[in-house]
Structures are given as structure tokens and as C-alpha cells.
Amino acid sequence: MDHTFGGTDAERAADFQQMMDDPNINAILCATGGYGAVRMVDLLNFQSFKQNPKWVIGFSDITVLHSHLHQVVHVASLHSKMCGSFPKEWANADEVQQASILSIKDALEGKKISYPSMPVEHNRIGSAKGLLVGGNLKILENLNGSASMINTDGKILFVEDVGEPLYNIDRMFCNLLRSGKLAKLSGLIVGGFSNIKVDNPAVPFGRDIYTIVKEKVAAFNYPVCFDFPVGHIKNNFALKCGLPHQLIVENNQVQLTEI
Amino acid sequence: MKRQSFLQMAGIGLLAIPAFATAAGNRNKKIKRPPYLQPGNTIGITCPAGFSLLETIQPSIDLIQSWGYQGSTRNYHWKDGPYIWRN
Numbered sequence: 001m002d003h004t005f006g007g008t009d010a011e012r013a014a015d016f017q018q019m020m021d022d023p024n025i026n027a028i029l030c031a032t033g034g035y036g037a038v039r040m041v042d043l044l045n046f047q048s049f050k051q052n053p054k055w056v057i058g059f060s061d062i063t064v065l066h067s068h069l070h071q072v073v074h075v076a077s078l079h080s081k082m083c084g085s086f087p088k089e090w091a092n093a094d095e096v097q098q099a100s101i102l103s104i105k106d107a108l109e110g111k112k113i114s115y116p117s118m119p120v121e122h123n124r125i126g127s128a129k130g131l132l133v134g135g136n137l138k139i140l141e142n143l144n145g146s147a148s149m150i151n152t153d154g155k156i157l158f159v160e161d162v163g164e165p166l167y168n169i170d171r172m173f174c175n176l177l178r179s180g181k182l183a184k185l186s187g188l189i190v191g192g193f194s195n196i197k198v199d200n201p202a203v204p205f206g207r208d209i210y211t212i213v214k215e216k217v218a219a220f221n222y223p224v225c226f227d228f229p230v231g232h233i234k235n236n237f238a239l240k241c242g243l244p245h246q247l248i249v250e251n252n253q254v255q256l257t258e259i
Numbered sequence: 260m261k262r263q264s265f266l267q268m269a270g271i272g273l274l275a276i277p278a279f280a281t282a283a284g285n286r287n288k289k290i291k292r293p294p295y296l297q298p299g300n301t302i303g304i305t306c307p308a309g310f311s312l313l314e315t316i317q318p319s320i321d322l323i324q325s326w327g328y329q330g331s332t333r334n335y336h337w338k339d340g341p342y343i344w345r346n
Binding site for chain 2: 005006013016019022026027031034036037050054062074075082083086088089101105108109110243
């Protein structure tokens with residue numbers, strides 16, 4: 001036990017390593033996020049895993065692993081809810097929660113992903129094809145400059161975050177923009193930015209999530225959609241990181257489809 | 260010794276099917292897609308970041324079992340050591 005961590009760095013890495021290398025384990029579901037993946041990822045040896053890859057499942061802090069698996073290990077992975085988000089009583093869970101959880105099963109069993117999203121007036125119309133990559137914005141900012149950070153060129157990037165004030169969300173998008181991570185995208189999916197913190201109610205930041213993103217992508221032409229069902233929200237659907245997808249953003253419909 | 264017994268207990272299930280590469284759209288390196296799951300496969304649960312508690316993850320264990328998968332968990336936070344469940 002190590003305070004907020006699920007073990008010391010070495011213990012968490014050993015757990016994960018064993019699951020990667022044990023041929024009797026077929027997928028690795030991360031129980032929860034929080035903080036700590038970035039402290040153990042460099043302790044992992046992917047030699048055997050590369051030959052016999054398995055689905056690594058999770059989101060939020062687990063974005064560290066998705067990003068590293070994509071950029072360094074070159075293995076696809078599953079961005080989805082984790083153990084703590086499973087309903088206590090399945091029968092009592094509402095439809096959206098059930099659908100989010102069942103999307104994990106469908107994805108793991110090979111069903112092709114195809115999700116609609118709400119048409120939002122701030123969306124930028126267009127169609128894109130590319131490998132789907134992304135995850136938690138704070139984590140992507142944290143990884144940027146390290147070997148684990150995704151080369152986003154030609155790819156469909158999705159981002160989400162929780163509990164951040166708007167100025168900090170702006171700062172994180174500035175990081176992606178200034179490091180060239182937004183310049184050559186094929187498409188951008190903005191998921192949930194939930195529980196936005198109000199830093200100083202007397203002096204509002206003056207830009208909402210739509211404005212923050214639109215400012216950053218103004219120089220580019222790819223499609224952008226907002227309020228996509230991914231994030232620290234009930235409608236957080238499983239996404240296959242690293243596999244080819246098509247994003248269609250039209251005035252009256254938005255659809256992300258695995259191709 | 261706990262680890263060894265864990266390995267022995269987890270020692271049933273299917274060998275992973277070798278993945279094939281999906282090259283489309285990636286100019287850098289081919290991304291390998293892990294094999295999709297088959298009935299009876301084992302899903303491991305672990306905590307690479309924050310801690311979790313068995314009681315917290317129990318609903319997910321129950322549901323995954325109902326989907327026809329086996330599972331095993333490892334997490335140093337669970338003081339009673341590795342926990343294995345079977346159909």
C-alpha cells in the first residue's frame with residue numbers, strides 16, 4: 001500500500017507486467033485511474049506483450065498507457081469506463097449507463113464501433129479518416145515532450161477532462177497547439193469537459209469550451225465536433241485507440257465509425 | 260510465494276491468438292490489434308495508478324462473469340493478496 005496508489009511504483013509495475021506476460025490472461029482491465037501510471041510506465045517491459053498483445057482497458061490516468069502503447073509499443077487499446085463505474089445493481093442502472101458498459105463488451109468481442117453524437121452548432125463540418133487516438137487532455141499535456149506522446153499527424157484526436165477551470169483547459173489546448181499537435185490532425189473530437197471549476201466568480205474567464213477550442217483550431221480545416229460521448233460522464237462509450245476510424249460531422253448528424 | 264500460487268491458479272484458459280497488424284492510415288508504424296475476446300477468456304484486473312477496493316470492483320467482476328469471462332485480480336492494496344474468481 002502506498003497512500004493513494006494501488007501499491008508502490010514497483011509493485012504496480014510488477015502487477016501489470018505479470019498480466020502482460022501471463023499467456024492465460026487475455027485482457028487487462030485497469031480498476032481505476034486517479035494518479036500514478038506515469039510513474040510506472042517506464043518500469044514496464046513490452047517485449048513479450050508486443051508479440052502477444054492484449055487489450056488494455058481504461059481511461060483518465062490510463063491515457064498514459066494508451067498513448068505509450070500507441071506511440072512506443074504500437075498496439076491498439078481500449079479507452080472506456082473502468083471497474084468503479086460499473087453500476088452496483090445492473091437492473092437499476094439507467095439506459096445510458098448500461099449502454100456505456102455494454103459498449104466495452106461489444107468492443108472487446110470485435111464489434112465495429114459506430115456512435116452518433118449530438119449535432120452542436122459549434123461543430124465544424126467535414127469528414128475525416130485516420131487512426132483514432134487521444135484521451136484525457138491533462139495527461140496528453142503531461143506526456144507532451146516525452147517518448148510516450150502521440151504523433152497526431154493524420155489522426156483523429158479525441159480529448160476529455162474533468163474538474164479543471166476554463167483557464168487551465170485553455171492552457172492545455174495552447175500546449176497542444178504550440179507543440180504542433182493540432183496542426184495536422186485529420187479530425188478533432190471534443191468529449192465531455194465536466195465539473196468545470198470556477199476559479200474566481202468575480203472575474204470570469206470569458207471563454208467557454210467551444211470558444212477555447214475554436215480559437216485553437218481556427219487556422220486548420222479539419223472537422224471538429226463537441227459534446228461527444230466520451231469523458232468523465234455517464235455516456236462514456238468505449239473507443240478503440242490506434243485503429244482506423246471515420247468521423248463524419250454534418251449539420252444534422254455526427255457519427256464516428258470504425259472502418 | 261503468493262505470486263507463484265497466483266500463477267498456478269491462473270494457469271487455465273486459452274493461449275492468446277497472435278494479433279495481426281492493421282496498417283491502414285498509419286504512416287509511422289503498423290499498429291497491432293490485440294485478439295478479440297473469446298468465451299472463457301480471462302480478464303485481469305489491476306491498479307496501475309490509484310488504489311481500488313474489492314468491494315468497489317465487485318459489481319464489475321459479477322457483470323464480466325455474466326458475460327462468460329473468467330477473471331483474476333492483482334493489487335497490493337488488497338491485503339489478502341491476489342484474488343481469483345472463476346465461473
